[in-house]
Amino acid sequence: MRHVSDWSLPDGSVLLNFSDNVRGVFERNVQSGDLPESGGVLLGTVHERGLLVTVATTPTRLDRQLRYLFERLPFGHRAVAKRLWRSTGGTTRYIGEWHTHPQDIPTPSAIDLEEWRKLAKARADKRPLLAVIVGRHSLHVELTHGNGRRQLLRPY
Template sequence: MRHVSDWTLDDGSVMLNFSDEVRRVFENNVQLGDSPESGGILLGTVHEPGLLVTVATTPSRLDRQFRYLFERLPFGHRAVAKRLWRASNGTTRYIGEWHTHPQDIPTPSGIDLDEWRKLARMRADKLPLLAVIVGREALHVELAHGNGHRDLLRPY
């Protein structure tokens, strides 16, 4: 798999791991040719001092997919999150969002940044939102805070 599994902040204060299953979802949705953007939510467990991302939902038939836009509608994704929350007695939780870009090395758009800030502000647990963009050759991984602050994670 081309996408790295382990990520950290520069100061090592946060460690992040994507399970092999999540990395497979990323690989299977890389935008090649004229394929549309894909995306979903990220679910996993929170540990001190890190995150283990174990599930990445994939687009549902209700989501809107275009070459340069992915609009995730909550219905199918929310049901998966609730089911896993209950099955894990509350340990598997919503961690963040992922989507693709048709770029080798992806960078967030202004729309991405605005959406991430909005979603981070809405989090009941007040934790930052994990935001991932899947590119053809690399990932963009950051923690987005509700106040607009952003922490870029780097491969570990």
């Protein structure tokens, strides 16, 4: 797999791991040729110093997928998140969002940054939102806080 599984903040204070299943979803949705953008939510467990992302939902028929736009509608994604929350006694939870870009090394657009800020601000648990963009050769991974502060993660 081309995408790195382990990430951290530069000071090592937060560690992040993408499971093989999540990395497989990323790989299968790399945006090459004329494929539209894809995306979904990231679910997993929160630990003292880190996050383990175990599930990445994939586009539903209700989502809007264009070459340079992915609009995730909540219905199918929310059902998966609720089911996992209940079946794990609340340990598997919503961690963030992912989507693709048709770039080798992806960078967030102004629309991405604003949407991530809104989602982070709306989080009931007040934790930062994990935001991931899947590019053709690498990932963009960051934590976005409700106040708009961004923290880029790097491969560990």
